Structure formats: C-alpha cells, structure tokens
Amino acid sequence: MKATNFYKIVIAFSFIFLAQQSFSAEEEKFDAVATYQSTCFACHGTGAAHSPEVGDQIEWEIRMEKGLDTLVQSTINGLNGIMPPRGLCADCSDDQLKAIVEFMLESSL
Numbered sequence: 086m087k088a089t090n091f092y093k094i095v096i097a098f099s100f101i102f103l104a105q106q107s108f109s110a111e112e113e114k115f116d117a118v119a120t121y122q123s124t125c126f127a128c129h130g131t132g133a134a135h136s137p138e139v140g141d142q143i144e145w146e147i148r149m150e151k152g153l154d155t156l157v158q159s160t161i162n163g164l165n166g167i168m169p170p171r172g173l174c175a176d177c178s179d180d181q182l183k184a185i186v187e188f189m190l191e192s193s194l
C-alpha cells in the first residue's frame with residue numbers, strides 16, 4: 086500500500102471517529118430543564134387547562150402512585166385529550182421525556 090493511501094484511510098477514520106464523538110456530545114447536551122421551560126412550562130408552570138402544576142406536592146404525590154413508568158407513558162401518548170402527546174415536544178425522544186418528567190417530580194415532591 087502506498088503511504089499516501091494509508092494516510093487517506095487514517096484521515097477518513099478520524100473523521101468518522103470525530104463525527105461520532107460530536108454526536109454523543111449532542112445527546113448529552115439535552116437539557117431537561119430548558120426543554121421543560123420551553124414546552125411543558127406553558128401548562129405545567131401555570132396550571133393552564135387544569136394541568137398539574139410543578140411544585141404542587143399533593144397533586145404529584147397522587148399521580149406518582151401510578152408509578153413513574155405510567156406517568157412517562159401518559160406523557161408519550163397524551164392523557165384525556167388535554168395533555169398533548171409528547172407534551173408538544175415532537176423532537177423529544179422517550180428517554181428525554183422521561184428525564185423531563187423526573188425533573189418535574191423532583192421539583193414537586
């Protein structure tokens with residue numbers, strides 16, 4: 086193999102490696118609090134549409150009795166036609182929605 090080809094391959098692999106690095110950094114960059122503020126807060130920060138307000142301990146204690154998984158499922162699928170599916174965050178993954186629900190619970194209980 087010619088040395089120049091070898092370097093081309095090394096450079097190509099470095100790019101793939103760097104691309105993956107920045108991709109995983111992107112994943113970690115997800116900010117549950119900022120996403121909560123920009124999407125869920127409109128309802129859950131104000132009690133709009135009779136949504137359970139973040140900070141209302143009794144409200145969330147009662148909901149927590151269903152278990153975290155059920156609360157996350159309600160977030161993904163929506164609930165009773167008033168909690169919109171994915172809480173209007175169409176770009177959020179299931180795990181990201183779960184992280185936001187955990188933040189909402191931590192802030193309330």
Ligand code: HEC
Binds near residue numbers: 148159164165
């Ligand atoms: C348009 C207003 C609105 C937005 C936006 C919204 N919610 Fe809700 N959410 C509601 C309402 C209303 C309920 C209560 C539904 C009920 O109990 O019938 C609710 C309930 C919930 C519950 C409790 C589910 C259960 O099983 O009791 C969770 C968890 C939740 N929302 C998470 C979120 C998250 C996370 C976001 C943002 C990604 C979000 N919501 C955005 C209105 C909203």
